[in-house]
Amino acid sequence: MKRTFTLGTVRGIPVGLHWSVLLIMVLIAEILARSVLPAADPGASADARWAVAAATSALFVLSLAAHEFAHALVARRHGVRVGSITLWVLGGIAELDDDPPTARADLHIAGVGPLTSAAAAAVFAAAWTAGSALGAPIIVTASLSWLAATNALIALFNLLPGAPLDGGRVLRALLWRRQGDRAGATRTAQHAGLTLGRVMIGAGLLTLLVNWFSGLWLAVVGWFILSSARAEERWTDLRQAARGLRVADIMTPDPDHGWS
């Protein structure tokens, strides 16, 4: 994933955007302004809807960046060098230049991402509750609830136990700790990723019959997981230990029209 724009360097870590993240920002703003917000408050003006939708889309990308930063900062605390963070259409990627030194480090680096998204969900849910109590405009509270739901989904989704998702890393760390065999644990997590990818492609193709958007998204994400797990497997076979390790995150763009 080559970053198209470099936004800057935060704590010595280059943060970039792949052009495809702009697509997702536009798509999210579009869904919110044209469908979610009018449903929440049919009386809101188009200008107000678009303004709130654009701000929500930006907050969403920021919460995704926070998830990646959490991976990067915890990795660095464990002595793992971090190459960069890139946000793209399916989520984010933190490039780690070294392997985690211990199973414990592996667990912490992987686990902190979903924890951060869960924390973001809690913050947005609290803001939503406070906003509702204080009588904030409905389109604002609807956006806050959308951000809470989306971050909660990102936390859950990335915990699916297959490499390259965070859940796959967590699985590897737990097996590594229990069996003391890093290579074996890595292989198991990769096989889980292959299976997960195939199941999602299959589920996506079936979902196409009911909802083309969700079906297509699910199939594309499944394909990404499958091909990443395959690439990692080849890399591991080759080197016995993968370098340039990636923590990849996947998101759902639209929980209200989401996976169901």
Ligand SMILES: [Zn+2]
């Ligand atoms: Zn993550």
